Amino acid sequence: MFQHDNARPHVARICTQFLEAENYLSGFGNEFSSEDPRCPGSLPEGQNNPQVCPYGLYAEQLSGSAFTCPRPTNKRSWLYRILPSVRHKPYTAMHCGNLTENWDEVEPDPNQGLHTLCGAGDTKSRNGIGIHMFTCNTSMVDRCFNNSDGDFLIVPQQGEILITTEFGKMMVEPNEICVIQQGMRFSVNVFGETRGYVLEVYGAHFELPDLGPIGANGLANPRDFLTPVAWYEDREVATGYTVINKYQGKLFSSQQVFSPFNVVAWHGNYTPYKYNLDNFMVINCVAFDHADPSIFTVLTAKSSRPGVAMADFVIFPPRWGVADHTFRPPYYHRNCMSEFMGLIKGHYEAKEEGFQPGGGTLHSTMTPHGPDRDCFEKSSTALLKPERVADGTMAFMFESSFSMAVTKWGLETCQRLDKSYYQCWEPLRKHFDPNWRPSKQ
Template identity: 35%
Template sequence: MPSQKPSICPANATHSEDPYKYQCGFGNHHVTEAIPGVLPPCGTNLPQKCRYGLYAEQLNGTPFISPRNMASSVWMYRGKPAAAHHPPVKIGGGDHIESCFLSINSNATFTPLSYTWGPLKSDQSLASTAGPAVTFVQGLKTIGGHGDATLKEGLAVHQYAFDTDMHQQAFSNHDGELLLIPQHGTLDIKTELGNLRVKPEFIVVLPPGIRFSVNIVRALESPMSKIKATGYALEVFGTRFTLPDLGVLGANGLAHPRDFEYPMARFDHDAEDDGRPFCVTIKLAGRLFSYTQPHTPFDVVAWNGKYAPYRYDLSRFCHLTANTDQLDPTSYCVLTAPSKGPGMSLVDFCIFGDKWAVSRNTLRIPYYHRNIATELCGVIRGQYPGSVRPLEAGGLSFEQSYMPHGETYEAHRKASEAANDPVKLGGSLFFMFNVSSHLALTRWATEEHPDIRLERPGIWDSMKNHFAHHLQEANACLSGSHGQQTLTPPKSPDGRMLIDTNL
């Protein structure tokens, strides 16, 4: 049943193809009802009797004693309480899902090697009707992670690919908060609190414990066409995504709070004699369980609170630029998840889209560096601008913490000689997971992924030692400054000077 007509959120005005309406404002206490008058009067959340015979139910996302600025919960008024279901049973199908990345898990390994993975394809081709159907839950594959969901500390990185809607099914992730990044295929996500339309170049965040279904938007003229959806997922344990502090930037910049959109209340209605079972799958400690119930879980007629899913249009991100030098990747941070360590994030989600490059007397390509953070990059649209790895749209790259990396010699030399004129960078959209720790890769990622691309052998062999050609100049400088050091060119065992003459 459609929700009550709200005032249109200005941030949603440009998405005319979206059938849903939204509430705006990151972290707000939202209030919405699909039928006027369902919410209890102000001053109470738990009336003795709810209107229309509905049941009041609360979902808490934080402990009761959490500070008020961190507390997050939602009150729902629904057809039947969520407790009305049959006992859960353990099921298969989650062999490629991991939530523990400690050394005790033989399926997760820490490695200093660089990896690149190609796009993950669904088990069904776009044109074929043969083969098993794959839902969102079945198409979720873990690349790697850190920590352990049962310790409420860490994260997991996944790719997904599926081609089938979740008919009469729902999913509830009890391990952590899930950020989805569609790369191909528009998602229609039905949650207990309302619906969200999420196309590529959008993201959606789904809090733990919220039940939802993920379906694919298909063309009206061919609703039965075989369309797949692929993308990425970042899951955080024991923490939640929030906006980064702006510091000296002040009140404005990066992702604006008003651009985050939350669903309006919207419900399905079950006839008492329907009799069709609804299957709900749970992910708990990386294992899958399921239970059935004779009614829909999407029967919330009204709700109010802060604990809710939301989406964000990445094209609205406010990119920063600099007149000299380079800004760190976290200056492109959309969302961050704080860790338990003071002043340190668990992971930052950074986006790189259209912007102007205006820095003068500056090397504009990524410089050579080593980093406490592990970097994973993915491409949503266009060509990846890096020169070292063959990363394409739908693929993912991995660079372990403290491992040195940068661009090839050829790319570095070209950028060193390029004009520093202002230029607009565009045509691509890619992201980075900036993880403040080591990251373990799963056995599936290192051995079973259908498209594993290791770093090309010899890619750094063309690197030149330019300094060796300037030793005479450097010695003159040292002599002029009364220095005692004398620089000599390196020699091979047979006494030859090791200076590259092809510079």
């Protein structure tokens, strides 16, 4: 008999290593500002994102760097506009002449159960990511999977999965995540219809983000990451055991006559692990303005550039909203990062009808996005008092410095593609009043 991690008497804790960041001087750098002389006072004073902007303008941030870049290299400007840049029709293709980035002339043939939605980079050069969806209703029997290309971060959305690894077993339920690192063999048992998301990174491993001025405690704590207890099976398989290997984006299989889960004991710091998202210690704004989503980072896979992630796993958990004089939902935004949003349960607060659990949205590099009209109008006039945000909800984001391409399957084969998504911003209306003047206190 085996004991999986929610039944065993004790649990080993994962050894998490922190990389010591370079110590930068906290210089403020150069800051410029301007306002149209026809609208004096149109630049808000004292904060970036007031609940209602002067002249009825919209606040929008343009980021030229990742949120977490060190201060000397952090680039962003706030724009106060008559209408936000989300208010446009869908992009249409133009003739590009000899301009191309078609590195994949041959379309991959995805196997049933795991479908690639989008990604970027290259497995051969060990620099890139892939985002997949999985659906299954049958357990793996006498077969296991091995990813030679990178790490899998698995986010179950429906149904629990029992993952058998060479290190032992992990039961992973919705609202939990697990990471199977490169080269680790694993098999999956399911107990009904099951689906979820997978973030794959090539060339880096996930780690806890640096906390900086947050200090020693906060976000995801190392002690809450759990590793399996060693478990083995000494089993011969006369009909053959199949080991499936993902290598340079292709699948290969080999046969053997025994179970690969025959590890009796192990030690080290390179293991599979799981984490319950309810254990995340939320850091949030308690005065004014809307903090960047980087404060919700659970795990990061760093790139070679300081403060820039190959991929971040970010969650939007239940929390309190208390900021004063502030438009509390996410602000209108264009970003040098790609943002893939997913939903495990509930309704995402910035677009309550935007997508359902199990769905997702991709906001590509520098594509504007933000709250829909109903959310904007409601939040601009709301009585600001402490309130619970996202109760019963768990949304997440895979954020990446790569500019991701959507696969043919994601665009054409999936029959639930929402081609009218842009229409959620169509009703946004002008609030601009050139005669507005600040009220006298």
